[in-house]
Amino acid sequence: MSDIGTEVEIGGLRLRVPVIGAAGCVAFGRELVRLGVQDDLGAIVTPSLTARTRAAAHRAVLREAPSGLLAPTVRPSYGVERLRPTALPWDHEGVPPVIVSLAGNTSGDFAEVASGLRRGSLMRRVAGVEIQLASVDAKNSHRPFAYDEFGATKVVARVRESVPSGVPIFAKLCADVTDLVEVARGCVKAGASALVVTSPVRGLLLDPATLRPVIDPASSGLSGPALLPITLRAVWDLRAAVRSGRLPPIPLVAVGGIRSGQDAAAALAAGASAVQLGTALLHDPDAAAAVVAGLVEAVRERGFDHVLDLIGIAHDH
Amino acid sequence: MGAFRHHTLVAPDIADRARPGQMVSVAIGGPASALVSRRTLPIAAASPSGTYGGTVDVIVDPGLDAGMAWLGDLRAHDEVAMIGPVGRAYPLPTSGVDVLVVGVGASAAPVGWLAAHLRDRGCRVDLTLAGPDDRHLVGVIEARRIAGSVTVLTGADPELGADLAARVRTQLRTSEIAVVYAAGRARHLAPVVEVARPFGVVVQCCVDEDMPCGTGLCGSCEIPVRADDGMRHTIRGCTEGAVLRGDRVDWAALAEELG
Numbered sequence: 230m231s232d233i234g235t236e237v238e239i240g241g242l243r244l245r246v247p248v249i250g251a252a253g254c255v256a257f258g259r260e261l262v263r264l265g266v267q268d269d270l271g272a273i274v275t276p277s278l279t280a281r282t283r284a285a286a287h288r289a290v291l292r293e294a295p296s297g298l299l300a301p302t303v304r305p306s307y308g309v310e311r312l313r314p315t316a317l318p319w320d321h322e323g324v325p326p327v328i329v330s331l332a333g334n335t336s337g338d339f340a341e342v343a344s345g346l347r348r349g350s351l352m353r354r355v356a357g358v359e360i361q362l363a364s365v366d367a368k369n370s371h372r373p374f375a376y377d378e379f380g381a382t383k384v385v386a387r388v389r390e391s392v393p394s395g396v397p398i399f400a401k402l403c404a405d406v407t408d409l410v411e412v413a414r415g416c417v418k419a420g421a422s423a424l425v426v427t428s429p430v431r432g433l434l435l436d437p438a439t440l441r442p443v444i445d446p447a448s449s450g451l452s453g454p455a456l457l458p459i460t461l462r463a464v465w466d467l468r469a470a471v472r473s474g475r476l477p478p479i480p481l482v483a484v485g486g487i488r489s490g491q492d493a494a495a496a497l498a499a500g501a502s503a504v505q506l507g508t509a510l511l512h513d514p515d516a517a518a519a520v521v522a523g524l525v526e527a528v529r530e531r532g533f534d535h536v537l538d539l540i541g542i543a544h545d546h
Numbered sequence: 547m548g549a550f551r552h553h554t555l556v557a558p559d560i561a562d563r564a565r566p567g568q569m570v571s572v573a574i575g576g577p578a579s580a581l582v583s584r585r586t587l588p589i590a591a592a593s594p595s596g597t598y599g600g601t602v603d604v605i606v607d608p609g610l611d612a613g614m615a616w617l618g619d620l621r622a623h624d625e626v627a628m629i630g631p632v633g634r635a636y637p638l639p640t641s642g643v644d645v646l647v648v649g650v651g652a653s654a655a656p657v658g659w660l661a662a663h664l665r666d667r668g669c670r671v672d673l674t675l676a677g678p679d680d681r682h683l684v685g686v687i688e689a690r691r692i693a694g695s696v697t698v699l700t701g702a703d704p705e706l707g708a709d710l711a712a713r714v715r716t717q718l719r720t721s722e723i724a725v726v727y728a729a730g731r732a733r734h735l736a737p738v739v740e741v742a743r744p745f746g747v748v749v750q751c752c753v754d755e756d757m758p759c760g761t762g763l764c765g766s767c768e769i770p771v772r773a774d775d776g777m778r779h780t781i782r783g784c785t786e787g788a789v790l791r792g793d794r795v796d797w798a799a800l801a802e803e804l805g
Contacts, residue, residue, distance in 0.1 A: 253765070260762040260785065264629075276765065290803070291758045291766045293613070296580040298758070300766075453582045489577065511759040512582045513573055513627060 233525045234535035237271075237502050239480045240397030240422025242326060242357050244271030244503060246521045247536055248493065251484050251507035252277060252330040252359060252401075261514070262324065269517035270325045271503065277332035277361050280341040282308030292434055292443050297453030297486075298508055299434050301444050302363050302373075306332060309345030326356030328399060334367040336374075336387040343391035352393065359399040360388055360421075363428035363450070371447065375403040375428065378415035389420030397422035399482065404463035405430045410470040417477050425482040425505065426463040430456065453508040457486030461499045468500025468541055488516060490523010497524070497536065498543040548681035550652055551606045551618040552590070560630040561600025564592035566660035567729075567752050567789040570602060570630035571760020574613040581613045586632060586760035586767075586784055588729065588752060590655035590684075602630070605684055607652040632760050634789045636660055636727055636750050642668025643724035646717055647693070648710065648738060650676045650730035653754035654684040657729055661692045664727075670694050672717060676710050676734070678702055703733065711737035718745045728792070730754060732800050739792030749792035755804065757784040770796040770803070 237247045250261070250273035257275055261267040292299045329346060333339040339360060346352045362375035362384060374380035385400050392398060400416040402409065404427035413424050429450025434443045442449070464483045470476035483496035484505035493504045509516040528536055560570060569588050574581040590603040608618030620626065636656075639645070645664055649657035654675055661671045673693035677683040679700050689696045701709050717723060718741070728738050729752040739749045757767040767783035771794045778796060781787065 254763055256763050256765060264761060290756075290805075291583060291764060293581060293583050293611075293758075296582065298582055454580070508582050511761075511764050512579070512584065513577065514629070514759075514761050514763065519577075 232534065233528050234537070235521065235525065237537065239482065239502050240357065240399070241395065242272070242328075242397050245325070246271040247497070247503035247524070248517050248520050249328070249482065249503055249505045250274060250510060250517070251505040252361070254507040254510050258324050258327065264514045266514050266517060267324050269515075269521060270506075272326040272328055272356060273324075274328045274330050274359050274505065277306050277330040277364075278309045278342050278346075279306040279332050280309060280338045280345065282306065282310070290444065294432065294434055294451060294453070295455065297432075297451050297455035298511075299432050299444055299449050299451055300429065302429060302448045302450045309342045327354065328357040328359050329355050330359045330361055331388065332361040332364045333384075334365060336383045339384050340387040340391045343388050347391070347393075352396065355396060357397040357399055357422070358388065358392055359401055359425060360384055361401055361428070362416075363401065363403050365448070373403060375401075375412060376406050378411050381412050382415035382419045385416045385419035385421050399423045399425050401425040401428055401484075402463075403428045403430065404459050404485070409463055409466055410475055413467055413470070413479075414476050417479050421479065423480040423482055423502075424467060425484055426467065427456065427460055427485045429485075430459060452485065454486045454488055457492060460485035460487065461495055464496060464499040464501045465543070468544060471500075472544060487520070488512070490520050490525070490527055493520050493524045494527035494539060495543075497539040498541070500541045500544065502540055548683065549607065549609060550682070550684065551608060552603060553606060553617070553620060554601050554603050555626065555628065556596070556598045556600070557602050557628055557630070558594075558600035560628065561592040561594045561596075561602050564589050564602055564631040565635035566656045566663055567636035568631035568633050569757075569760065569784070569788060570604060570628050571632050571757070571784070572604075572617065573627035574616050581616065583613070583758035584760050585613050585617060586757035588653065588655045588754060588788070589631065589659075591659045605652050605655040607682075610652075629761060632784055633787055636752070636789050638663060638667055639669060639725060642670070644670045644672075644722050646672045646674070646714065646723045646726045648674045648676070648714060648726065648728040648730070649684060650706070650710065650734040651678070651682050652684060653730045653752070655729070656752060657727070658685040658688050658692060660727055661689065665692055672721070672723070673697070674699065674710070674713055674717075676700070676706060676730075678706065707734045707737045710734060711741045714738050715741040718742060718747060723747060725750060728752070732797065732804060735792065736797035736801065739795070739797065743793065750789055751792045751795065752789045753783055753787055753795070755783060757788075760784045770799040772796060
């Protein structure tokens with residue numbers, strides 16, 4: 230891989246490789262260190278932090294679906310007030326940059342988490358923040374913020390106010406919305422540095438014995454390989470919108486169903502600057518190394534010398 | 547063996563370090579598998595020096611789900627991706643005391659191995675194996691070679707947990723048992739911990755519930771526990787369990803979360 234460049238920059242954040250550990254699938258990074266796989270990731274995203282610790286009534290039980298996992302999108306979360314710097318992996322040698330995921334039920338909640346990070350002087354070490362726009366808006370019938378431009382915009386704007394200007398903001402969107410480009414445009418205008426698609430999509434599984442939902446349908450999302458075409462389509466649509474001028478230029482991060490170098494190459498070709506791995510790491514904690522190796526191979530096969538050369542080429546005729 | 551399959555897997559690094567109560571996390575299918583979560587299985591035995599190098603044994607219940615059926619169908623020389631040993635082992639007493647070892651269904655995989663360790667430390671071991679029927683019991687014949695007495699209980703849920711608890715109560719009343727070692731699902735362990743409480747006997751429980759990654763990454767096997775200061779918090783069953791002191795676990799909350 231030595232002769233192929235892998236470094237990318239997203240909203241000012243430099244990544245050694247364009248592969249990021251997704252929120253909720255790499256814990257706080259300590260396990261990666263123990264498994265010895267931290268070097269294979271360009272950055273990691275923490276589990277979502279909320280303003281106050283939220284012990285959800287039910288633990289985050291995962292259910293296997295065909296080529297995917299169904300999980301509650303409302304999960305027990307770590308409150309920023311109880312987060313000790315020691316809970317984060319920054320003391321360990323060689324841990325990649327840490328992107329902190331923020332969640333909440335009002336735009337004020339998000340601002341509070343961001344301010345909490347500043348107060349705890351944790352922000353010094355934060356390489357970026359990712360906003361979970363799939364969180365539900367308590368003031369709007371519990372619709373996720375990501376479902377419309379207004380909801381997404383107000384959260385991104387509040388977080389932008391609370392986060393130092395040098396810290397990039399990743400807005401994590403949902404692909405299963407009516408007009409993704411409109412929501413994305415709102416996020417860019419409000420100050421997002423990059424867009425991440427997609428959060429888990431709405432899904433439902435019924436228990437075969439009781440014929441009742443296995444996870445509360447109000448907040449159950451599907452992730453895993455089944456999502457790959459949805460992720461690629463969302464990235465494609467956003468990239469196409471940038472090309473046509475409907476969306477200001479902004480880096481994209483693909484997440485959902487990526488588990489091989491070929492998948493990552495496809496995501497870059499569709500327009501992403503980096504990919505996140507979630508379920509793939511649960512199936513195989515070593516997956517990141519294989520994804521990077523496969524991506525480098527895909528770059529080499531096409532006669533390129535840098536992963537940047539792949540970005541958006543699917544749109545070229 | 548009955549409804550279960552017993553696999554011996556060559557894994558020298560795991561076999562060298564594994565102790566009773568620890569587990570292995572196994573990927574289901576290859577890199578393109580449609581079954582994306584892993585299965586975390588208690589280790590039934592480990593032999594650091596076998597003909598083919600160190601091996602670990604696991605017990606698979608193919609009737610449990612599609613992933614376990616895949617594992618059950620593995621044949622000699624097939625390869626699986628495996629991580630281990632995972633989690634905390636059973637703490638062993640420093641001196642020879644009387645102990646009771648209890649295991650339910652396929653979760654009872656480690657009890658024979660554990661009983662052998664306890665016997666080697668001079669403990670007198672009574673063993674109780676339980677399951678829905680004769681085909682869902684692990685290692686009864688081997689157990690008779692190791693333990694001073696072996697009791698077998700069969701019955702359907704939810705009565706099985708209560709029957710098991712009644713049996714444990716009788717044994718605690720009639721003998722000088724210092725520690726109970728248990729392996730099973732939460733629904734079977736909770737009643738055992740409850741009956742041991744008035745006797746002041748600690749139950750070391752191997753809580754065998756779903757652990758979708760077995761590496762601590764997903765956080766979906768969290769178990770509510772109470773610390774020394776009475777504060778409730780959660781720990782991850784795979785990396786911080788699966789062996790826990792029964793009196794520390796909030797069984798009611800766990801049962802509610804498991805649904």
